[in-house]
Amino acid sequence: MMLGRVVAVLVALLTSLGGAHAEIPAKDRRSGFDFMSPQTQAMQADDTSNPGMFAVLEGERLWRESQGDSGKSCASCHRDAEQSMRGVAARYPAYDEDTKRPIDLAGRINRCREKRQSATPLARESDALLALTTYVAHQSRGMPIEPASDPRLEPFRNRGRRWFERKLGQLQLSCASCHDDRPGARLGGSVIPQAHPTGYPIYRLEWQSLGSLQRRLRGCLVGVRAEPFEFGAPEYVEIELFLMSRAAGLKVETPAVRP
């Protein structure tokens, strides 16, 4: 009985020690694109076969449409998105002066709607918000992810890191358990990627539709049998902030196609 107790304590010690994970060195970082079959890669690489491009087209239309009581469109202030939005997604989430917290791209779009367009915020995961987010992020396609250097983001980034390394859910798995420790291995029939948010919003074959990083994270949380945070929860933005640092150097691919 005593021996059993000692063994249990030892096992607990050893597994908890495994909680500190080293970041993937920049030269070893690989986008989820690299873990896909050639057929799925081809689907993403061709704008005529990538269904995410429909969201880009819809986003472009919404960009030019006047919104809310202001009668202003995004273009009224930001003009041509190809110029003004270039590089933006590559350095998001950014620090938001109003809330004193990090804000993701969809959150920023909604704040702009409220403050400057006198328009109601768009619901998370709505077609319209996904389309605008995809359109804006698409303007950074091909650019390397370069996390914002604002030092005020540091505590939030560290919170995101801790979420990434914490064992969650009934299955007691952390993001790191799969994505730091076992990329390239298989979970069921699926190849485990390194989990870099290079192409969000993505067209996911499993969803048969476009979705946000938050939707994807919820899928993983439910997968480990944890209670997922609500859409728009600050935890997701902290996690995204950390994930984008972890992905620094990889190119933005929005809209990506993923299995």
Next chain:
Amino acid sequence: MTRALVNVPKTAARGEIIEIRAMIQHPMETGYREGLNGERIPRHIIKRFVCKYAGEEIFSAELFPAIAANPFLAFTTIATESGTLTFEWTDDRGETQTASAEITVT
């Protein structure tokens, strides 16, 4: 509005075999899925696709629920003359969506 994306080479040599790609935004609801309340989600699919080149049909397809959402088709044709390629999708409610592209053949 249902969107379509088509890709036709802008120019081609007479007699050259060219590749055409076309994709339309559509859920291709199979009719086999159940909603959260257990009720069957009704079928709603694109049934037919026709491509015409200068008014003449050069390719067509009959599509069934086993075609993936946002149906994508790639096929070939011989570049015969400068003109318009038209694309028409018809769904199972009888509604059609069209797109077109120009080609210059020298």
Next chain:
Amino acid sequence: MNDRPNRPTLAAAIRAVTGDAPVIEGRVKFEIAPLVENGNAVPVKIEVDSLMTAEAHVRRITMITEKNPQPDVAVFHLGPRAGRAQVSTRIRLATSQVVVALAELSDGSFAISRANVVVTIAACIEDLSRA
């Protein structure tokens, strides 16, 4: 996945297309991954060895599945203007099964190719009840 006892067998589904016409193996190159990334969207490419002349060409290509709720996937109508007998699309596969490409030639005969495809469920299924 629902049970579909009324679904024709693969052999019956092939016969519904070919009737009594001769069916030969070969000439059809059927490109489909042996282990698919996701059964919701499986890219396929079918190429038939044919010069596509007015005298000898592929009239149509039919794709059929063995275990989907219904056998038909698509029928593509070609002709001499195609230049090549080649078509690509993305299909849905409900489970691991045989997928068949049947090319009808202008002389009324058929060429066939079969592919054995493994389809697995995604590792983490989305919980749609949580909005």
